[in-house]
Amino acid sequence: MTERRAVLCVLAGALLSSTAPARAGGDDLEGLFALFAAQGERRKAFVERRYSVLFRNPPEARGTLYFKPPALLERDVVSPRKEKVRIDAETATLRIEGDDGKVTERKASLATIPQLANLVLTIRATLAGDLATLRRNYVVTMTHPLPRWRIEMTPIMKIDEAAGGGVSTISMAGERAEVERIEFTDTSGDRTEILLSPAS
C-alpha cells in the first residue's frame, strides 16, 4: 500500500519535472532548504494536536521547540504537564514530571527507539536544511512553491507494519524560511499536527 504510494509519488515527481520544467520544482525545493540551512539556532512556540481514532477530542500540548544545528533538538512541554525531551546527536533524554510532582529522567540511545528516531531525524534534517539526508529516507516533493510553500514527504522504505508507529506521510507548510505547520500521519491513521509560531 505504502509502497505503491511511494512509487506513485516518484512517478508524479518525474512527470512534473519532465512536463513542467518551467516550475523548476527541484530548484525551488533546494532553494527552500538553503533558506532553512541559513538559519542558525532557533526557538519556536508550538501547539500540538493529536487526531486519533482512540480519542473523542484531539488532546493538545503546548510548549517550545528549540533547535541548534546540527543535531540538538529540545521539546519543552509546559501544558498539560511539564515534560522535556532533549535529543543530542544519538542520545535522547526524557524528563517527565509525574502526578506527584516528582521528576524522572531517562536516557536512551535513539537507535533503540526506531519509532522516535524516525521523527527526530526528519525534523532535525528539515530544520538543518539537509535535503540530502531527507531524500535518503523520503521522496520529497514540493506541492506549493515559495514563498508560501508546502512540501510532502513519503518514506521510501516499506514501513514495517508489525513494528507499528511508522510514519506514512509528513507534510510541512510555511512562509519563506519559517516552518509554520508540520503534520505526521502514521500507519495507524493517527495524525499529529504541530503549529509553530515565534516564541514569546
Added chain:
Amino acid sequence: MSLIVRWLALLVALAACAWVVARAPIATDIAAFLPGPATPEQRLLAEQLRDGIAARLVLIGVSVPDEAQSEKAARVAASLAVRLRSDPHFTFVVSGDPKDFEREQQLLFDARYLLSPQIEPAEFTTGGLRAALDRLERRLTSAIAPLVRPMAPRDPTGEMIAVVERLAQRPPPRTRHGVWFTADGRTAIVLAQTRNPGFNIDAQEQAQRALQAAFAASRDAVADAAEVSLQLAGPGVFAVESRARIERDARRLSILATILIAGLLLSVLRSPRFLLLAAVPVGTGALAGLAVIALAFGEIHGITLGFGLTLIGEAVDYAIYVHLQRAPPGDARGNGRLWRALLLAVLSSAAGFLAMILSGFRGLAQLGVFSLVGIVVSGAVARYHLPALLPPPRPHPLPFDWPPARRGIQRAVQAVIAAALVLAVVQIAARGSGVWIDSLSSISPLGSGAGALDARLRGDAALPEVRWLIALERPNQQEALEQTEALRPTLEKARESGALVAFDSPADVLPSERTQRARQAALPERAALQAALASAVASSNFAPNAFAPFVDDVEKARAGPLLTPAYYAGSGLGQRLTAQLVARPSGSTAVLVTVHGVDEEKAAQLRGAIKAHGATLIDLKDDVERLLADYRRTALWAALAGGALIVLLLVVQMRNARVVLRIGAALAAAVLVTAGTLVHIEGSLTLFHLVALLLVAGIGSNYAIFFCRLPADSAARRTTLASVALASATTFIAFVLLATSTTPVLHMIGTTVAIGTLAGLAASAACAAVEPPDA
C-alpha cells in the same frame, strides 16, 4: 646382567609413563588453580567461573582504524551476526539491532498480565481503569507516544511499560548504524554464546575457528573492508589463547634450554657420552612426574607443564654431581659420602615440595607432586643407572680454591651477603602486607592486557560487569523464586539509596507460580471487565470501542497457562534465565541476581540487608582476591613448614649442630635475599613467586649441603666446587630463559629462581667450610 635388567626396567617404565602422559588432557582454566571452595558461596563462585553461562560468552570486537569508517565496521559486524546465528557452535548472537530483541519483546508483551507488578484487583475497577486511561492519554501526548500508540488498544493500563521499566534499569549501550559500538566509534560489538562450556577448550577453539572464518567471509562480503579487524575476548577465548601460549613458550624454552645447557656441559666436560647419559635422569624425572599427576589428577595443568621445564635445570645437577664427584672405583668410602650427600640433596629439595602437596590446594598439590616425583626419580636414576655407564671420572678442578686461603676474602663475601640480607629484610618489612598482590589478573596466564580488552568491550556493551552477584539457594525452584521476590523490595531500596545502580532478577521474567496465580486471580471476568471499562471510557476522552482487544487479552491471560522457563526457550531471556536459575548438583536451586554498579562503601550495608532474606552478596573480584590471599597465606605456611622439614632432615642426617646451622643460615639468606630483590624489581609478589621461592630453598639447600662439608683433600674439594658451579650454571640458564617468557606465571618462576640460584650460590660460598677429616 643386573645392569641390563635395570636399564630394561627403566625403558619399560619410560614407555609406560609416555603412554599415560600422551593420553592425559591438558587443562588451563585458572579455576583449577583456585583453592578448594570452603563455603557454599565459594563453591557456587568456583562453578560459575568454570562453567557458568558467563564462561560461554564471546565478546567480539569488529574494529576500523578510525571513526570515519565506522559504517564499514557496522556492516561487517551485522553480516557476522547473521552468519553466526546459523552456526551450530553458537546458541545466541546479538549485535544491538532492535530486531534482535523483537522476539523478546513479543514474549514479554504476551505474558504481561502474569509479569506486571502493578496488577491487583483495584486496577480493573471503574475507578482504577479511569485512572489508567488518564495516564494513557498523558503518555499518548508525550514524546513517548510513538512507542505507546501501537500497544494502546491492547494494553491501555500500561502493563508492558511496567514490565519493561523493571527490566531496563540500566542505560542501553551506544549504537551506531544499528549495531553496538564502543565509545570511540571504532569498534562494533557482537556478543555470542557458545554451545559448549567455557572450560571445554577444544570445543572453544573450534568455535573460535568457525568465528574467524565467518568474520573473513563477512569482511569479504563488504566492499573495501580490508582494514576491518577482529578482536575476541571472553573466558573461553582467554582459555584457548593461554593454552596455546603456555604450550608455545614451554616448547620453545625447553628446546632452547636443552641446547644451551648441552652446549655448556659439552664445552666444559668435553664428553658427548656424559651428555647423552645426563638426559636420562632429566627426561625420566619429568616424564615420571607428569605420568603420576596424569594418574592422580586425571589431567595435566598447563602451568604444571610450564613448570616442568624448570626441572631440567635442577635434575641435570644430579647427573653432574655423580659424574664429577664420583670417587675412583674401589673407594667405597668416597662414594658412600657422595651418595649420602646426594640423598640429602634430593630429600631436602623434596621436603619443600612435600609441603606444597600437603597445603591441600589442588593446583599447588599438582606442582608439588610433579616436582617431588621428578626430583626423586632423577636422583635415583642418576645414582643407580648412570655410574656404570659414565666415562671414567676425570678431574675437573675449579681453577681456584674455596674457602680461600686468605680468610679475609670469605669474610668480605660474608659481609656482602649480610648487607644484602639486611637490605632485603628492610625492603620487605617496609612494604608490610603490601608485599603481596592477590588479584586474579596478576596470576592469569595472559597478563592484564587481555583483561583490559574484555573490560572495554564489556563496559561499552553495557553488560553486567560480572563482578557482583547476589546468590541464594532453596530446596526447589519455586521456593527460590519466592525468596527472590521477597528480596526485591530490599534491592529496590538499595537502588534508590545508591548502594547499587541496577539489578537483574530472574523473578522479574519468571515470577513464582504463587505470584502468577495471584495476578491471574486479580484479573476480572470478561463481563465484569467490560462493564467497568465501559463506564471508565464513558467519562474519559477515549472513543467507546478503542479497547476491544484489551478485553480479549485479559480473558486469555486469566484462563491461560502459567509461565515456565520453557516459555522463553531459545530467546535471550531464556539464556538469562538459564544463567540465573542454576540447578545445583544437590538438587536444590540457586538464584543468581546480577548486580551492576555496587557502591563499595555501601556494600557491607547491602550485605547485611539481603542476609535477612537468606541471600549473599558475592563480589567476584574481592572474593576471588580473598580466596587467593587465603591460598597464599596457607602456601606461606606450607613453605615455612617445608623449610622446617629441610632443617629437620639435615639435623637427622648430619647430627652436627654447627654444620646444620651453617646450612640453615645459607638457606635462609638465599631465600630472603631473593625475596628482597624480587620486591625491589617487581614491586610486589604473587602466589607464584612464593611457590618459586620453595624451589629456591630446594636448590639453595643442595648448594649449601656440598659447600658446608667440603672435602679436606684439596683436589677433591676443587672438583666438588666445580660440580656445584657447573650445576648452578645450568640451573641459572634454564631459569633465565624462563624469565624471558611472556606468560606471567613462567616469567615469575623464571625470575625468582634465576635470582635465587645466584643468591644461593653466594650464600653457600659465604658459609662454606671444610669437613673435619675424621667425620
